[in-house]
Amino acid sequence: MSITAADVLAAAERIRGLVRRTPVVRAEANGIELYLKCENLQDGGSFKLRGATNFVRSLDAAALARGVMAYSSGNHAAGVALAAQRSGTKARVVMPLDAPKVKVENTASFGAEVITYDRFTQDREAICKALAAETGATIIPPFDSLITIAGQGTAALELLEDAPDLDALVAPVGGGGLMAGCCLIARQRSQSIRLFGAEPELASDTWQSLQAGEHRSIPPSETIADGLRSPSPGKLTFPVMKEHLEAIALVSEEEIRTAVRWLATKVHLVVEPSGAVPVAAVIHGKLPADVRRIGVIVSGGNIEPSQLAAILA
Amino acid sequence: MSITAADVLAAAERIRGLVRRTPVVRAEANGIELYLKCENLQDGGSFKLRGATNFVRSLDAAALARGVMAYSSGNHAAGVALAAQRSGTKARVVMPLDAPKVKVENTASFGAEVITYDRFTQDREAICKALAAETGATIIPPFDSLITIAGQGTAALELLEDAPDLDALVAPVGGGGLMAGCCLIARQRSQSIRLFGAEPELASDTWQSLQAGEHRSIPPSETIADGLRSPSPGKLTFPVMKEHLEAIALVSEEEIRTAVRWLATKVHLVVEPSGAVPVAAVIHGKLPADVRRIGVIVSGGNIEPSQLAAILA
Numbered sequence: 001m002s003i004t005a006a007d008v009l010a011a012a013e014r015i016r017g018l019v020r021r022t023p024v025v026r027a028e029a030n031g032i033e034l035y036l037k038c039e040n041l042q043d044g045g046s047f048k049l050r051g052a053t054n055f056v057r058s059l060d061a062a063a064l065a066r067g068v069m070a071y072s073s074g075n076h077a078a079g080v081a082l083a084a085q086r087s088g089t090k091a092r093v094v095m096p097l098d099a100p101k102v103k104v105e106n107t108a109s110f111g112a113e114v115i116t117y118d119r120f121t122q123d124r125e126a127i128c129k130a131l132a133a134e135t136g137a138t139i140i141p142p143f144d145s146l147i148t149i150a151g152q153g154t155a156a157l158e159l160l161e162d163a164p165d166l167d168a169l170v171a172p173v174g175g176g177g178l179m180a181g182c183c184l185i186a187r188q189r190s191q192s193i194r195l196f197g198a199e200p201e202l203a204s205d206t207w208q209s210l211q212a213g214e215h216r217s218i219p220p221s222e223t224i225a226d227g228l229r230s231p232s233p234g235k236l237t238f239p240v241m242k243e244h245l246e247a248i249a250l251v252s253e254e255e256i257r258t259a260v261r262w263l264a265t266k267v268h269l270v271v272e273p274s275g276a277v278p279v280a281a282v283i284h285g286k287l288p289a290d291v292r293r294i295g296v297i298v299s300g301g302n303i304e305p306s307q308l309a310a311i312l313a
Numbered sequence: 314m315s316i317t318a319a320d321v322l323a324a325a326e327r328i329r330g331l332v333r334r335t336p337v338v339r340a341e342a343n344g345i346e347l348y349l350k351c352e353n354l355q356d357g358g359s360f361k362l363r364g365a366t367n368f369v370r371s372l373d374a375a376a377l378a379r380g381v382m383a384y385s386s387g388n389h390a391a392g393v394a395l396a397a398q399r400s401g402t403k404a405r406v407v408m409p410l411d412a413p414k415v416k417v418e419n420t421a422s423f424g425a426e427v428i429t430y431d432r433f434t435q436d437r438e439a440i441c442k443a444l445a446a447e448t449g450a451t452i453i454p455p456f457d458s459l460i461t462i463a464g465q466g467t468a469a470l471e472l473l474e475d476a477p478d479l480d481a482l483v484a485p486v487g488g489g490g491l492m493a494g495c496c497l498i499a500r501q502r503s504q505s506i507r508l509f510g511a512e513p514e515l516a517s518d519t520w521q522s523l524q525a526g527e528h529r530s531i532p533p534s535e536t537i538a539d540g541l542r543s544p545s546p547g548k549l550t551f552p553v554m555k556e557h558l559e560a561i562a563l564v565s566e567e568e569i570r571t572a573v574r575w576l577a578t579k580v581h582l583v584v585e586p587s588g589a590v591p592v593a594a595v596i597h598g599k600l601p602a603d604v605r606r607i608g609v610i611v612s613g614g615n616i617e618p619s620q621l622a623a624i625l626a
Contacts, residue, residue, distance in 0.1 A: 305578050
């Protein structure tokens with residue numbers, strides 16, 4: 001089953017009114033115009049509510065009643081928790097022990113049950129599957145599902161509606177759900193728009209995979225961009241990215257911190273490291289010089305206050 | 314000469330395309346819906362660009378050529394500097410020695426010449442007038458001018474267009490330019506909307522004046538809300554506020570800090586203390602309990618990074 005832009009358009013219909021239409025904020029750096037799609041202002045604090053809502057709203061009544069589950073470093077957990085709460089069902093989420101406290105609390109605040117695991121020694125997918133088998137709950141995949149990908153793509157759809165005539169679009173790449181969904185809808189709306197991904201140097205699994213032309217995996221990563229630590233691109237997302245991406249820009253940890261600081265002090269937006277990764281790519285000149293008007297998916301804002309304080313101090 | 318809502322509507326026409334239409338972001342606290350008019354995302358970092366642009370664009374060509382001047386603790390200076398730059402004229406601004414560094418740099422970045430003074434011993438208005446007399450430059454008043462007030466009111470006009478059916482509107486009160494402009498246009502658009510101001514307890518000059526029924530002055534204030542330190546309400550702004558405001562809510566320094574933190578960590582917006590004052594009034598229950606849907610003018614975002622770091626740590 002292959003995914004197309006039509007799936008993104010169907011998702012947009014399905015989630016209408018259940019997900020916030022976030023603002024697009026214009027900013028400028030080194031003469032480049034950035035159109036920031038502010039998913040840091042999304043309910044739950046990230047774009048993840050889009051895919052989760054698309055998934056929850058695709059379940060039949062019986063499945064919905066049995067509840068949903070997810071494994072996630074944070075934002076997908078919160079997205080699933082909030083989507084479940086808004087649809088009157090239960091969510092259980094499996095989160096790493098070292099997930100940012102702000103993300104665990106955020107998830108719990110939407111009524112989800114949080115189960116923790118050690119991401120260096122335990123397999124979150126196996127834990128999640130075992131628990132789901134007990135209850136009959138549906139696991140909502142964080143990225144490698146047609147329905148999840150289609151939901152995430154609605155962020156780019158709205159961005160392109162609000163900011164037409166962009167030269168290019170850039171999004172952060174973790175497992176690739178957001179990036180793949182954005183690629184599909186952006187290419188459908190414009191044959192000429194240039195599509196870029198952005199990854200931390202410390203979690204360059206998709207960059208490596210694109211270089212190799214096939215899936216590559218990396219060991220657990222310590223990048224501060226905690227939402228982009230997935231070890232490899234998805235089975236569904238990778239072919240889409242391979243077809244559509246011109247390149248993936250890699251940014252250092254220091255460049256990510258500088259972007260978080262720039263967003264807070266110059267644009268007045270609080271953005272988490274993962275969401276600042278594509279901004280880092282733009283302001284540090286990692287994209288081709290002839291890209292002048294660029295849409296940027298600012299994927300989330302759930303940063304630990306102490307971490308933001310340290311970056312600003 | 315009395316100011317009316319028609320002046321605000323005229324200002325909106327005059328500044329169209331020269332000032333950013335900022336987004337309205339919905340948030341929730343204690344069951345109250347807040348509709349945040351994000352002037353922290355305005356060009357120059359605050360609403361002050363509105364009044365300054367309205368003023369600069371009201372000058373004839375000869376006056377424009379002689380340049381403009383302003384005295385300001387920071388945001389008005391930046392607004393005038395940017396409005397002047399965009400109209401191809403020169404700005405000189407008189408700023409206190411202890412103005413936030415971020416605001417001085419912001420102003421200078423728009424090409425203005427910055428002249429400093431000691432706000433405890435020197436009279437900024439006199440300094441400004443003497444310099445203006447030398448060059449023939451026009452002084453743009455920070456709040457006590459029909460044209461400035463009308464420009465600031467456009468923030469409320471946009472907010473009410475984007476978020477109709479509000480119970481109430483609250484804005485920060487310094488000299489009262491923003492508040493008066495907002496009162497005029499809000500009352501014209503709705504007979505039932507309830508209008509509130511918000512002030513720091515440490516700079517309650519307008520609250521005291523309303524209690525007394527006439528102008529009262531306070532000594533120089535040390536509130537962290539540096540944009541609201543004006544010693545008394547304006548001659549033009551006070552009668553407007555007296556006619557329209559139901560009340561002024563007073564907030565403590567700690568309540569202002571808590572609001573800055575809440576905005577950064579829960580809403581993901583960077584807001585300066587002055588802009589957080591009306592939010593502090595809402596989240597700390599300083600408004601009547603039957604106000605459930607409230608428009609809030611978040612006036613600016615120019616906070617010193619070290620100050621924000623200290624509030625977040």
